[in-house]
Amino acid sequence: MAKKLDPAQARQAVAVVGKWLETGVDKPSRNEIAAAVRATARLMAQDAPGHSVEVRVPPFVAVQCIEGPRHTRGTPPNVVETDAHTWLLMATGRLKFAEALDRGLLDVSGSRAAEVSKWLPVFGPLVAH
Template sequence: MPAIKEKDLERGRRDFLRCQEALQHLALRTSDNSALTGLTGPADPADPDFLPRPVLAMAVRYSLNVLERAVPGPSTELRVPPFAAVKLFPGPDSDPHNLTPPDVLEMDYWTWLRLACGITTWQQEKDAGNVAPVGERDEQVGRLVPLLV
């Protein structure tokens, strides 16, 4: 199942760019970008409505779709709950008994958006414990961010 419907691609692109702009603005206000990597809730605790949830959801779905189109395949699953998951990279398929690919990466949506928008690096997020890889492909995903949309 695709991360986003075809009819929603333009809205997703707009929402992704909106998130990117908002996160860049927040990063400029934060002298130490490492402070951003610890966030799991609203990106700015002083502003609980930093971005509406539907905008965040569409931005995540769109960005995962961009990644899925760039490196399709069955061997790695990238999960960004609660919004979407995609399968990436050629290679071995899921175990037929549990349908889980050999490699699984999971992260919260703030972490994914920071990475996809180029606010933080893969290594910063790994060092902060925000990326939970299972398998060997996490570094391959890390080389694909930030996304160019």
């Protein structure tokens, strides 16, 4: 069993990229973005355990979440894929899943993929320092 992620660690990782999320400028380093993406995606998967939906934020992370049939081989039947900026906006409540979908910022496939929206935001926006 994997070690549980401390939500405070995820908040700290997001705080580092907070100004970028708020303004879209001063893009953080790749490592800082990766840390925030991985922490928030893994925290969501921890809160919504399961294997029926795969959330992908390439090139940083892919997690399986939400109870249901387990996917083990090939292309998963339920996938949500997006870029790091969009993911972090959704994970922090700055962008709603439905709005991101309407704006074409998400690639969603499968009948259960939209269930991810029930688990977002992972936590609310943090104030950038």
